[in-house]
Ligand code: AMP
Ligand code: ZN
């Protein structure tokens with residue numbers, strides 16, 4: 001089975017509408033896809049509707065959609081991402097935190113635009129609003145504004161110290177949860193949690209293994225070992241760490257449509273790990289076609 005547990009839509013900073021993420025996952029031959037937008041579940045219902053409209057699968061084939069999220073967390077000044085799956089989206093404490101996270105993303109993006117203008121980059125807030133649309137606003141949207149302004153040639157070129165890389169000149173921190181709080185919230189909402197790309201330095205920072213031990217003790221279910229940003233040596237090390245801490249191992253593409261070059265389904269999670277996650281979750285079910 002091909003199981004991709006990490007994909008973004010335009011409900012956050014991916015380029016595909018949620019229905020297109022589902023269609024693309026199905027067309028790529030995937031058996032399961034999880035929609036994991038940053039700090040929002042707004043795309044989920046559109047994705048569910050798209051599953052219902054997929055062609056009837058061939059005999060013996062099923063296609064599953066997993067409700068997910070990628071929560072912004074911070075440990076010290078290291079920004080981390082926590083994937084949550086199959087939680088109850090109406091759990092009040094989770095709803096309240098998502099509202100804070102979403103609201104502060106707007107404040108922070110406005111502050112980054114102000115800094116960029118001070119640095120002489122001719123970007124405008126209304127441009128970022130147009131690019132983000134109804135989605136949770138994030139740095140890739142600000143990066144696109146920098147592309148449109150002719151400041152950088154493409155989105156990755158904006159993620160440099162001169163512009164909006166972590167702690168770059170125009171970088172502004174956003175409200176984020178402690179990883180332990182994120183893990184606890186997802187669990188309390190009946191879901192399961194997986195530490196996203198734990199060793200992808202470009203996406204935040206790296207915490208040491210003792211931090212991952214603490215997250216495991218706080219109830220973390222798994223770590224995303226197979227991620228496009230992890231080299232072979234990193235994957236081997238993380239697999240051993242997962243084994244020693246009793247954590248499940250996942251693999252996922254972190255698909256962002258045209259915002260990044262990784263195709264959907266580029267990495268995959270073993271069926272056994274997927275089944276274990278589903279079995280542990282009580283907050284929500286996989287939607288099957
Ligand atoms: P934010 O959550 O607003 O801080 O934005 C983080 C998002 O920016 C990540 O989830 C990636 O989608 C994207 N991103 C982070 N680092 C890079 C990078 N070096 N190149 C391209 N995109 C990046
Ligand atoms: Zn993203």
Ligand code: FE
Nearest residue numbers: 070081196203
């Ligand atoms: Fe991430």
Ligand code: FE
Nearest residue numbers: 006008070254
């Ligand atoms: Fe992601």
